[in-house]
Amino acid sequence: MxxxxxxxxxxxxxxxxxxxxxxxxxxxxxxxxxxxxxxxxxxxxxxxxxxxxxxxxxxxxxxxxxxxxxxxxxxxxxxxxxxxxxxxxxxxxxxxxxxxxxxxxxxxxxxxxxxxxxxxxxxxxxxxxxxxxxxxxxxxxxxxxxxxxxxxxxxxxxxxxxxxxxxxxxxxxxxxxxxxxxxxxxxxxxxxxxxxxxxxxxxxxxxxxxxxxxxxxxxxxxxxxxxxxxxxxxxxxxxxxxxxxxxxxxxxxxxxxxxxxxxxxxxxxxxxxxxxxxxxxxxxxxxxxxxDRHYFFTPQPKGVMILGILPYTPAKKMDLKIGEIIYKVNGIEVNTENEFYKALQKNAAYCKLEVVDVNGQNRFAQGSLYEGQHYELGLILVDEDKELMTEENERYS
Known part of the structure; x- marks a missing residue:
């Protein structure tokens, strides 16, 4: 049997x-x-x-x-x-x-x-x-x-x-x-x-x-x-x-x-x-x-919100999450995507982000970058001019 x-x-x-x-x-x-x-x-x-x-x-x-x-x-x-x-x-x-x-x-x-x-x-x-x-x-x-x-x-x-x-x-x-x-x-x-x-x-x-x-x-x-x-x-x-x-x-x-x-x-x-x-x-x-509810992923009055994170990138290793708001990059306040990437260029080898997480708590995220390749951070940000192709988009297209 x-x-x-x-x-x-x-x-x-x-x-x-x-x-x-x-x-x-x-x-x-x-x-x-x-x-x-x-x-x-x-x-x-x-x-x-x-x-x-x-x-x-x-x-x-x-x-x-x-x-x-x-x-x-x-x-x-x-x-x-x-x-x-x-x-x-x-x-x-x-x-x-x-x-x-x-x-x-x-x-x-x-x-x-x-x-x-x-x-x-x-x-x-x-x-x-x-x-x-x-x-x-x-x-x-x-x-x-x-x-x-x-x-x-x-x-x-x-x-x-x-x-x-x-x-x-x-x-x-x-x-x-x-x-x-x-x-x-x-x-x-x-x-x-x-x-x-x-x-x-x-x-x-x-x-x-x-x-x-x-x-x-x-x-x-x-x-x-x-x-x-x-x-x-x-x-x-x-x-x-x-x-x-x-x-x-x-x-x-x-x-x-x-x-x-x-x-x-x-x-x-x-x-x-x-x-x-x-x-x-x-x-x-x-x-x-x-x-009947407001959109969550919108341009922010202060900082830029993360809409997407590309896998196998520094952003992923830094444990960033969608919905978090980055308001400072290398000590510089940022409110648009262009400001974000300009602030990244201040330090070609390392970046330090100040982030508001999804619970409204402030935290720091930091990681190494390769010199001359700051656009490989791996983030998609909510921005009013999102239809314009960024340097990062060019890199991964």
């Missing part, structure tokens, strides 16, 4: 690397990265992160969560027909036309579930599930939706706010201001039980959502989880974490409704509708909140 399970798990693991979604995720992240770099070059005549930035986040942080979800799925025998999983993959590809923005599990699996239900009710069944329980399939989908919905919130809390892309916008007063685009794509591979194969049930109650099959196999299925959120009125970390917490709360409610569907099958559909609408409401709430 143990040997058969290990062989099936190994076979299921291998199926991940032949699934189109696995490779599609990397292609999608690469394409989104191309558009991001193009926008950054348009705004700043330089890229902030390279074209592979989105690709780097696809797997590492989501593998552990995928493992935990797999333990739950296999332990409770969450079982779906392969054709239905492939339909979920098809919905994923269709929604990816909007980039990462529409790749919430609430929309992907929720839409797949609702289409599946409607097709059955109108007598046009396109997913074969002969001998399986329709209600239990819905319950399994609802539970998977809820678990992945919670996963979306957790991943946003952990790293969704990191490495945001700065952009330029025009305020109602006609000033050049900055905004931040937070966007991520994660691949969450999850072991699921297929109602076909050579494995037999190891326990009388497995799968707990018994859908009529007597033999099983495993598949490691790749689910895509993505989001995109534009932040203008606060720091990205605060905005994205707030959204993540709201998603987790909505996901917990969705999970409770999905579990209750074991006794009241209609609640599986209710849970999917709740998740679908709540995710729309969370996005709308953020948009409405941002719409």
């Amino acid at each position: 143990l040997q058969e399970w290990l062989l099936e798990l190994l076979a299921g693991f291998g199926k991940l690397f032949i699934h189109p979604i696995f490779y599609f995720s990397f292609l999608l992240a690469f394409v989104v990265g191309m558009f991001r770099v193009s926008r950054e070059r348009k705004d700043f005549h330089t890229r902030v992160y390279d074209i592979y930035q989105e690709v780097r986040y696809i797997l590492p942080s989501s593998l552990l969560i995928g493992l935990l979800l797999s333990i739950i799925a296999v332990g409770f025998g969450l079982t779906l027909p392969l054709e239905l999983l492939n339909f979920i993959a098809a919905v994923t590809i269709v929604l990816s036309a909007g980039g990462f923005r529409l790749l919430s599990p609430a929309w992907i699996i929720g839409l797949a579930l609702l289409i599946f239900v409607v097709s059955e009710k109108i007598g046009y069944s396109f997913i074969p599930y002969e001998g399986l329980s329709f209600n239990k399939i819905l319950m399994t989908m609802a539970i998977m939706l809820a678990l992945l919905f919670i996963t979306e919130g957790l991943l946003m809390l952990k790293q969704g706010w990191q490495g945001t892309s700065p952009r330029l916008a025009e305020s109602p007063r006609g000033l050049k201001v900055g905004v931040q685009l937070a966007q991520r794509l994660w691949l969450v591979p999850m072991f699921l039980v297929l109602p076909t194969g050579e494995l037999t049930s190891p326990w009388p109650w497995w799968p707990v959502v018994s859908i009529g099959s007597e033999t099983y196999s495993f598949i490691w299925f790749p689910f895509l989880v993505g989001f995109a959120q534009l932040v203008k009125s606060t720091l990205p970390e605060l905005a994205v974490k707030a959204t993540g917490k709201n998603i987790i709360a909505a996901g917990v409610v969705t999970l409770l409704l999905a579990i209750a569907a074991y006794w009241v099958p209609l609640l599986a559909v209710v849970s999917a509708i709740f998740a679908f609408i709540s995710r729309i409401w969370i996005s709308w709430r953020h948009h409405a909140y941002e719409k």
